[in-house]
Amino acid sequence: GQNIDQPTEMTATEGAIVQINCTYQTSGFNGLFWYQQHAGEAPTFLSYNVLDGLEEKGRFSSFLSRSKGYSYLLLKELQMKDSASYLCAVRVYNQGGKLIFGQGTELSVKP
């Protein structure tokens, strides 16, 4: 079966760094995505990892270890607008490229 785990919620302070972890157990792994979703809106793409290592994009970085079934999203210099839900999603091979989503991590950034 497919299983993706993330913490349900996290709280951090403005200006700080926060790491959101994601572990997965899936068959036919074909890439891991991170999305940001504000309440009542559709997800917006943040990052994509298919090979092991760190991908950096401005204040956001994402790391992947395929052997450990583990990824994290790192957010630096937190801003109030970063308060949102962060979704980890795994693409599965040979199933039309569909994404399986974790339950999402609700991040609250406080002043």
Place this chain on the structure above:
Amino acid sequence: GAVVSQHPSWVICKSGTSVKIECRSLDFQATTMFWYRQFPKQSLMLMATSNEGSKATYEQGVEKDKFLINHASLTLSTLTVTSAHPEDSSFYICSPLDRYEQFFGPGTRLTVL
């Protein structure tokens, strides 16, 4: 980035009625369309996958006769919730696939009274 539209953005209907949600990819052709729904405080749950011109493949637990999906063209897919009930109230999001990149529509908030 790609432009995806959904219509309506929100709808309120009476129990027992049917509601059609349209999803359009405005600047690319989507051979594959995913439909998700999201209940409050929960993540996106895949409902079905459809390929243009073919019947949709539904995920386990999703009634194909209740959630009718039509993917008649590469730029338009529709989801019809038939005989809607209050438990169908949710946020429905379409997600077209452009080669290897998956985009998301802005979502449709359905409230069934």
